[in-house]
Amino acid sequence: MEIVLVGLNHRTAPVEVRERVSFTVEQARRASDELRLKGILEETLVLSTCNRSEVYGVPPETSRECARGLSTFLSEFHSVQMDVLGTSLYHHYDREAVRHLFRVAAGLDSMMLGEAEILGQVREAYRVAHEQGATGPVLNRLFQGALEVGKRVRSETELGTRPMSVASAGVKLAERIFGKLDERSALVLGAGTISEQVIAQLRDRGIAHLYVMNRSRDRADGLAKQYGGEVLPWGEWDKALPLPDVIVSSVAAEESVLRREMVEQAMEKRGNRALFFMDLGLPRNIDAAVGKL
């Protein structure tokens, strides 16, 4: 058995690099197809989260030779030069690759130790690859084992007693700035799973007003109804940005949703009242220059 893993994560690459090498579900499917068609891998699985992009595979030849091909493939697939990726990429083979995946599934390799979401993300990546027919006997066994390990670590150790998530950490961070949130308002951009988790956390912490904005109004309506918020029409930034104290963004978008000049105008209207941004998108939804305002 030979297993190869090539990837980068929050420890090896800054967000500027990570966002360039992230995969949407569609891109992950396409990359898996190309890797098998080109004969670089026989079995493939792409795991892409906000903190990591990793390609697991079973190579036709020796794994060490395959790793070079995989690195080149990642560089070409995302149009990122190898010298940018060079120091960020890690390669693991066989037992090391297995160990790495088990650590990832257990939340031990996460930015927040024991993070709760990663196990679901591993499960989803495996489901997508399995349905596509990209996995075979080796990766099936590997990922089923990893999911089992992830579950056991959470149920048999103290790691699962106080599960951390990006959403809960983000809301705690907002409390670092504003203290109690019961007199504050929040605007959530996007209505996906992460947005819902953030909204649930904000409601738990007693946020006073909640606004939801999403390209698809239906989903935003559903969330607003479920959690008692108000839906604002997508794109009406002039009206929306002056309202909240906290803006959370988790939108699938290739380019920044909020640009510096939009926030500058909003800050003028707010009389420079403090505004906390939580960007959970990858690629980032909020222009990095906003942080310098």
Place this chain on the structure above:
Amino acid sequence: MHFALFISTAVAYALSFALYLIFLNTGKALTGRLGTLLLAVGLVAHYFALLERSRGLHTVPYHDLYGSMSLFGWLLALTYLGLELYHRQRSVGALVLPFVLVFFVAAHLAPADRLSPPEAHGPSFAFHVALSILAYSAFALSFVLSLVFLGEERLLRHHKLGNVVWRLPSLELLERMSRSSVLIGLVSITIGTALGFLWVDRLSNKYSFYDPKYAITLLVLLLYAVYFRLARTTAWQGARASKLCVFNFLIVFLSFTVVNFYLSHSHRYF
């Protein structure tokens, strides 16, 4: 007796500091409560140390540099304890106690003066001095709180989220604590200064209009009043107000050191 009180106070403050530090690192509530308790014990012991020394020298605590520094440390600790209880937040204790300890120990290491008994200045004068030193200690506390605010804000901006950042008060609470502290200082310095003028007018009937201490005290009062007003506006809330607070304390420091030692005729140690 005096040595025993010195040791008791120093040990209580040092242990309180250590417990506050552990509380800041671990967040264990019991450790924090013990820190507060030992601070209260230190305050009582410190009070008796001041009283003992004043009796021994037949003078008031602020009659010399030692007494003024020690009284300043005591009022700093007292103001902090008041703020801690009012705002129910003890994680700043680890950052305030070192100053209390330094003032207390430094005061005791200063050479003991055998002073001539002071003139009988009366209660207005005593209140004038005590309230002025209370104001300085409250301003010092707001200075520390503003520095903590600026440090925490910087760490948050740069995403450096170590354990300690999660234990410190929120930025909003730090601002409120700083404003409360400035309010204590403002009220104290206003009444204290008014009593000072009253005392000069009634007892000596001679104003020393050329004493720079008057001017700088009025400047300090004005600057903190401006801070107190601006810190509540949305445009100034946050880092701007904290920087103004830090700047204001530099003027207080100037008043307490350069002006007192080299320029003032009648305000040597307060």
